[in-house]
Amino acid sequence: MAEVIIVGAGLAGLSCARELARANIPCLIVEASDGVGGRARTDYLDGFLLDRGFQVLLTAYPAAQRSLDYTALQLGRFEPGALVRLSGKFHRVADPWRRPGAMLQTAFSPIGTLGDKLRIAKLRYQVIRGPLQAIFQSPETSTSQFLRERGFSPVMIERFFRPFFGGIFLERELRTSSRMFQFVFRMFSEGHAALPARGMGAMAEQMASRLPEGTIRLNARATQVAAQSVTLATGERLSARSVVIAADHANACRLVPSLPQMRSKGATCLYFAAEKTPIDEPTLVLNGDSSGPVNSVCVPNLVAAGYAPVGAHLVSVTVLGQREMADGQMQAAVRQQLTSWFGPAVQRWQHLKSYFIPDALPEQTSVVLGDGSARLPEGSYACGDFLDTASINGALRSGRQVAEALLADARA
Numbered sequence: 001m002a003e004v005i006i007v008g009a010g011l012a013g014l015s016c017a018r019e020l021a022r023a024n025i026p027c028l029i030v031e032a033s034d035g036v037g038g039r040a041r042t043d044y045l046d047g048f049l050l051d052r053g054f055q056v057l058l059t060a061y062p063a064a065q066r067s068l069d070y071t072a073l074q075l076g077r078f079e080p081g082a083l084v085r086l087s088g089k090f091h092r093v094a095d096p097w098r099r100p101g102a103m104l105q106t107a108f109s110p111i112g113t114l115g116d117k118l119r120i121a122k123l124r125y126q127v128i129r130g131p132l133q134a135i136f137q138s139p140e141t142s143t144s145q146f147l148r149e150r151g152f153s154p155v156m157i158e159r160f161f162r163p164f165f166g167g168i169f170l171e172r173e174l175r176t177s178s179r180m181f182q183f184v185f186r187m188f189s190e191g192h193a194a195l196p197a198r199g200m201g202a203m204a205e206q207m208a209s210r211l212p213e214g215t216i217r218l219n220a221r222a223t224q225v226a227a228q229s230v231t232l233a234t235g236e237r238l239s240a241r242s243v244v245i246a247a248d249h250a251n252a253c254r255l256v257p258s259l260p261q262m263r264s265k266g267a268t269c270l271y272f273a274a275e276k277t278p279i280d281e282p283t284l285v286l287n288g289d290s291s292g293p294v295n296s297v298c299v300p301n302l303v304a305a306g307y308a309p310v311g312a313h314l315v316s317v318t319v320l321g322q323r324e325m326a327d328g329q330m331q332a333a334v335r336q337q338l339t340s341w342f343g344p345a346v347q348r349w350q351h352l353k354s355y356f357i358p359d360a361l362p363e364q365t366s367v368v369l370g371d372g373s374a375r376l377p378e379g380s381y382a383c384g385d386f387l388d389t390a391s392i393n394g395a396l397r398s399g400r401q402v403a404e405a406l407l408a409d410a411r412a
């Protein structure tokens with residue numbers, strides 16, 4: 001019999017299982033879907049790797065450094081910075097994280113002012129010094145307010161911060177906590193944005209492959225949990241000394257209604273196959289105008305070649321917000337906007353798949369970094385990105401913390 005049952009084989013659940021396995025505690029993960037990885041999964045379609053929503057691994061994430069074997073993942077790196085589409089032209093923002101001086105290629109760049117360069121250098125200095133924990137104890141406001149208070153010009157906020165961090169927070173209002181902003185800024189300053197050679201899903205697959213055989217049961221949806229038991233949709237009842245809920249926020253709340261309620265942020269990711277790449281570098285292209293559905297575009301196979309078969313290119317397009325259009329309408333709107341960016345070749349792109357993700361990220365207007373896990377009054381435990389920073393790092397960290405809490409309770 002497993003000593004611990006974990007509900008959910010996303011990064012949080014896998015991280016929890018990994019720590020328990022290290023302590024020789026037998027555990028069983030029950031996963032509702034047919035694979036591991038949760039929101040960080042990759043589908044394979046005609047030689048293309050389609051992440052279920054465009055996302056990146058920031059190599060500086062401390063929890064990822066601890067849990068993942070980067071060498072085996074064969075990470076491909078993004079060029080730091082971005083190309084910003086603005087008023088009919090592309091403008092480069094070069095590495096604001098490490099080389100703030102080079103950030104705006106000319107003093108007259110329409111992305112920001114000379115003063116913004118100095119402010120970003122100062123921000124960088126403030127954000128990277130001291131322990132990471134200090135960020136989560138700093139005064140908290142919204143990201144947009146934080147940037148205004150630091151004197152950034154409205155132009156810089158509109159044309160760079162809004163599309164760049166909007167793509168990370170999955171909301172362009174920048175209402176997300178300033179602590180989360182500083183955390184992400186620091187991660188970009190200390191490492192790179194990267195994609196594994198076999199897609200983002202390779203992170204979870206790697207973690208799963210290093211667990212003892214038989215640890216994961218797929219296609220096993222939990223419908224009820226108690227302190228020492230889990231009931232599956234089939235009616236089967238599993239018992240253990242402890243139960244950890246590592247489901248995403250919406251599903252965790254279905255199982256444990258006493259968990260804190262949070263709103264979800266949605267996103268849509270559309271994938272196209274192109275004969276010719278619309279850009280020739282491994283970088284992110286941002287929408288610096290506030291019009292049109294597209295927030296960002298990239299060609300993942302320029303970052304990690306395995307994302308597309310030889311002779312083809314994969315174009316990934318991210319649209320923020322909850323679904324407002326049918327897939328066909330969305331594709332047409334995206335094609336129209338991108339034709340104005342990249343020319344008529346866009347009309348020949350072949351649509352591969354669209355992912356509409358209503359619960360992509362939990363709303364994080366406030367981030368209090370506790371131990372990333374919850375001991376529930378019902379006697380069970382919970383972990384997941386919604387209890388930490390809503391990120392790969394948060395999920396991994398939270399899973400580890402819940403395992404540590406469980407081990408401490410067992411010892412006590």
Ligand SMILES: Cc1cc2nc3c(=O)[nH]c(=O)nc-3n(C[C@H](O)[C@H](O)[C@H](O)COP(=O)(O)OP(=O)(O)OC[C@H]3O[C@@H](n4cnc5c(N)ncnc54)[C@H](O)[C@@H]3O)c2cc1C
Nearest residue numbers: 008010011012032038039053055056222248251385392395
């Ligand atoms: C579009 C998008 C873009 C993102 N961009 C980034 C990024 O660039 N960088 C970054 O760091 N993070 C990003 N993230 C966030 C990151 O993917 C998540 O924070 C992380 O994967 C969450 O892991 P988790 O284990 O907490 O939850 P999940 O991955 O949601 O895992 C929960 C698991 O529980 C299972 N489950 C749910 N209910 C049950 C049940 N009743 N019984 C059994 N199993 C159940 C689910 O099937 C799932 O496998 C992004 C996410 C999305 C969707």
